Amino acid sequence: MILRMDLHGFDTALEDLTDILHACVQAGASIGFIHPFTPDQAQAYWQNQVRPGVQTGALDLLVAQDAGRVLGTVQLIPAAMPNQPHRADVAKLLVHPDARRQGLGRALMASLEDRAAAIGRTLLVLDTRSTDPSRLLYQNMGFQIAGEIPRYCRNPFEDRLEPTTYMFKDLS
Template sequence: MTAPPFPLDADTGKARLADLTALLHACVEAGASVNFVNPFTRQEAEAYWRGQVLGAVASGLRDLFAVERGGRIVGSVQLDRDMPPNGRHRAAVTKLLVHPDARRQGLATALMDALEARALQQGRTLLTLDTRTGDPAARLYRARGYRAVGEIPGYCRDPFDRGLDPTTILYRQLTG
């Protein structure tokens, strides 16, 4: 049975660092385009969580949500609220990750539900994100009401370093 998504504070994130590291590593190895290129080590995955995520969570600039099954984290998503003064009404959705063994079970939808509810609680009414053009995640975002504003060619390196891929920029306006 999969428990509902839950927020992770910095201390809990540190305590669950092995799970978060394994999740990111598995997703990148499976071809997720989430800023990393294979070969991608567990040490690099851990350094990402320690260096870029947990500090931002501790300082209140980012929310981290996770979902677990069988006592291990199998999905996560982040709400980046580090915006300039004229953008305090918006936030960015980053790193929606679902372990390859746990996909197609509604976990991404549940994670996005939790993230969007938190965004609204914090007065964030505009969410933005980008995704590699053609990725399955784009269908999820569009089904949730995210609208594409454009595509940038050659935006990101393919996770297997086979060349450059385009990315699609999307947004969604939230209402309470």
């Protein structure tokens, strides 16, 4: 089941969200963090970066839940500038490594698109490390490549820089 988190739901799911982020980084996800990466750092990200957005409505946090446990998440961040009322960013699509290959990423993205349409957003934008498997998921869901920036992000395990791919999808 895909749910949109309110503040109470966020606080209840914090332990699962922390576990997902930590497990994904440990598995090699390039989502802004590098090794070493601790569960305390994962929890601090959720508390300091995401919770305020959930509280103010600056972002929508969607989660995939099964038997009361959160197994995946994605964020929809509507653009705040007056000349971009039609645009939103997609951020931090995460599925716990133990729950992958079950369609949760696809279900989260489909729900995110539905939510974006419901709030009048017709253009979605995201970036992903060019070598990540998520790039194929996004392409299979209709995202188009806008371009690639070389040496954009650091590899989570090694001291080397990798390219990122910017993608978009027109929902109109």
